[in-house]
Amino acid sequence: MIDVALPGTGGMMPLPDRGLSCLLLRIEGRMLLFDCGEGTQIGLKRLGTGFKPIDGIFLSHLHADHVSGLVGILLMLANSGREDPVRIFGPPGTSAVVAGQRLLARHLPYEAPVTELWPGESIDIAGVAVTCAQAQHSTYCLAYRVDLDRRPRFDADRARALGIPVHTWRTLQQGESVEHAGRVFQPDEVLGPPRRGLAVAYVTDTRPTDELARLARGVDLLVAEGTFGDPADQERALQTLHMTFAEAAGLAGRAGARQLLLTHFSPSLTDPLLYAQSARDVFPETILGYDGLTLTLRFDDE
Amino acid sequence: MIDVALPGTGGMMPLPDRGLSCLLLRIEGRMLLFDCGEGTQIGLKRLGTGFKPIDGIFLSHLHADHVSGLVGILLMLANSGREDPVRIFGPPGTSAVVAGQRLLARHLPYEAPVTELWPGESIDIAGVAVTCAQAQHSTYCLAYRVDLDRRPRFDADRARALGIPVHTWRTLQQGESVEHAGRVFQPDEVLGPPRRGLAVAYVTDTRPTDELARLARGVDLLVAEGTFGDPADQERALQTLHMTFAEAAGLAGRAGARQLLLTHFSPSLTDPLLYAQSARDVFPETILGYDGLTLTLRFDDE
Numbered sequence: 178m179i180d181v182a183l184p185g186t187g188g189m190m191p192l193p194d195r196g197l198s199c200l201l202l203r204i205e206g207r208m209l210l211f212d213c214g215e216g217t218q219i220g221l222k223r224l225g226t227g228f229k230p231i232d233g234i235f236l237s238h239l240h241a242d243h244v245s246g247l248v249g250i251l252l253m254l255a256n257s258g259r260e261d262p263v264r265i266f267g268p269p270g271t272s273a274v275v276a277g278q279r280l281l282a283r284h285l286p287y288e289a290p291v292t293e294l295w296p297g298e299s300i301d302i303a304g305v306a307v308t309c310a311q312a313q314h315s316t317y318c319l320a321y322r323v324d325l326d327r328r329p330r331f332d333a334d335r336a337r338a339l340g341i342p343v344h345t346w347r348t349l350q351q352g353e354s355v356e357h358a359g360r361v362f363q364p365d366e367v368l369g370p371p372r373r374g375l376a377v378a379y380v381t382d383t384r385p386t387d388e389l390a391r392l393a394r395g396v397d398l399l400v401a402e403g404t405f406g407d408p409a410d411q412e413r414a415l416q417t418l419h420m421t422f423a424e425a426a427g428l429a430g431r432a433g434a435r436q437l438l439l440t441h442f443s444p445s446l447t448d449p450l451l452y453a454q455s456a457r458d459v460f461p462e463t464i465l466g467y468d469g470l471t472l473t474l475r476f477d478d479e
Numbered sequence: 480m481i482d483v484a485l486p487g488t489g490g491m492m493p494l495p496d497r498g499l500s501c502l503l504l505r506i507e508g509r510m511l512l513f514d515c516g517e518g519t520q521i522g523l524k525r526l527g528t529g530f531k532p533i534d535g536i537f538l539s540h541l542h543a544d545h546v547s548g549l550v551g552i553l554l555m556l557a558n559s560g561r562e563d564p565v566r567i568f569g570p571p572g573t574s575a576v577v578a579g580q581r582l583l584a585r586h587l588p589y590e591a592p593v594t595e596l597w598p599g600e601s602i603d604i605a606g607v608a609v610t611c612a613q614a615q616h617s618t619y620c621l622a623y624r625v626d627l628d629r630r631p632r633f634d635a636d637r638a639r640a641l642g643i644p645v646h647t648w649r650t651l652q653q654g655e656s657v658e659h660a661g662r663v664f665q666p667d668e669v670l671g672p673p674r675r676g677l678a679v680a681y682v683t684d685t686r687p688t689d690e691l692a693r694l695a696r697g698v699d700l701l702v703a704e705g706t707f708g709d710p711a712d713q714e715r716a717l718q719t720l721h722m723t724f725a726e727a728a729g730l731a732g733r734a735g736a737r738q739l740l741l742t743h744f745s746p747s748l749t750d751p752l753l754y755a756q757s758a759r760d761v762f763p764e765t766i767l768g769y770d771g772l773t774l775t776l777r778f779d780d781e
Contacts (some may be wrong), residue, residue, distance in 0.1 A: 190558070191518070191551070215517055215547075215548060215551045216521060218492065218493065219494070219495055219518060222494065239583065240551050245517075245550050248543050248547050252492070253492060256492070274582045277581075277583075280541075281576065281579075291759040314580050373575060404550050
């Protein structure tokens with residue numbers, strides 16, 4: 178299960194009634210935050226879901242509207258009693274920018290190591306794999322994909338029939354072999370076929386590209402920027418290297434995503450709902466984001 | 480005339496319903512901003528009074544809740560078409576912190592020079608004099624005083640009687656002498672006695688001290704932190720180097736201020752109004768700040 182929340186949904190600058198866009202994922206009690214512009218800590222508090230379990234903060238790119246709330250998040254975590262490390266990820270250049278932010282948070286009660294990622298890299302954190310790809314923006318920008326694997330079903334009847342003691346089942350379930358009464362049991366003797374996991378992609382501040390469609394292949398949810406709603410803004414989307422709703426919907430279709438969640442609305446886009454149909458005409462399973470939206474992704478048949 | 484606004488009134492961290500404390504002054508069309516924590520640009524937008532005329536940003540000290548909105552303000556001014564310089568002032572160390580923030584705003588369409596101030600320094604900006612004094616906090620912290628002078632009244636009857644041509648009156652009014660028909664006229668021949676101007680002091684993140692009472696001597700308005708309302712929090716105020724409402728009121732009294740405006744409320748202080756009386760018992764002319772408060776200071780008899 179993955180809980181998805183949008184603490185904010187705005188692009189470029191925070192507005193009185195729309196925070197800057199970011200994405201919060203909660204996976205089995207741990208959290209990952211994607212982007213943190215000015216005011217993200219306010220959006221997190223308004224959500225009311227807590228934030229202390231944030232293990233990783235992923236920056237898409239080094240523009241202020243995606244980064245300048247970082248020091249606030251770090252200090253908020255400090256005030257919440259956080260002691261475990263909080264890892265920060267972003268494109269090359271992230272270390273220097275974080276160091277600049279940290280001039281206002283020199284001493285934290287936890288470690289906050291920075292890892293600069295190159296497109297294609299993948300890291301394990303909070304029980305998931307996070308992979309990045311290059312987006313197409315005016316500065317180096319990364320899109321992210323989160324994969325939560327699902328363990329194969331454990332066949333208890335078969336395990337009993339084979340005489341495997343119950344206290345060793347957990348080891349087999351975790352994919353390791355077990356020795357008992359002079360015999361070695363392999364996991365595939367008691368585990369069912371592979372099962373589909375859950376995947377989320379976060380794609381913002383970019384034009385739609387093949388690389389991003391590949392990154393988001395078959396995800397349960399594509400969280401994508403739809404900076405412009407009105408199809409008449411197509412030219413602006415091209416010039417500013419952003420997407421219209423219809424373009425984001427096209428990307429969701431090419432990726433074979435199950436659902437699309439639009440966010441990162443231009444300050445000039447006062448009512449995104451007006452243009453929902455322009456996305457749904459292309460990709461019916463489109464959800465329009467709003468500050469405070471939460472939804473839950475569940476494994477198939479769960 | 481000075482227009483005073485509080486875009487936010489919170490200390491330590493922004494809350495969903497209370498922005499971080501700062502002070503905006505508008506003086507004859509120009510503006511000065513004192514402190515800019517995360518979210519101050521949101522408070523400014525909510526005020527609706529515009530922000531493009533901000534000529535100076537004064538930082539009291541280099542804690543995140545007073546500084547980390549700076550990059551947002553600078554970018555917002557850039558987006559508003561600002562081209563004239565925006566000067567930034569703060570205690571020693573400000574240059575490095577601003578440089579850290581500017582990693583997210585490397586290119587601005589205007590100059591943004593930084594001046595580090597030592598206690599006692601005074602600078603002229605936007606038609607006023609701004610003087611600073613040292614506050615007593617856990618880091619180097621400055622309090623500020625703004626003085627708007629009022630020109631003496633011009634005695635038109637006397638100027639006519641002396642035969643001074645009308646087109647030279649403005650020069651005399653500005654305090655410069657004028658030569659006409661072989662005679663030199665001095666300003667004091669046509670100007671009335673000195674007149675009281677207007678003064679505002681901004682005192683935050685500090686214990687009450689004699690130095691601050693001197694800085695705020697006779698001001699029309701003392702904008703002061705009242706981090707704690709409940710007199711039972713006196714010990715916390717001492718430990719954290721902040722003030723209770725009653726202490727801020729005592730400072731206003733010692734300074735001989737005309738009015739006190741309380742701000743910078745602790746996140747734990749959910750309803751400052753509950754403790755208004757504890758300030759008014761000490762200094763009756765106490766106003767409780769709230770996000771979006773505006774008031775106007777006028778010259779006497781204006």
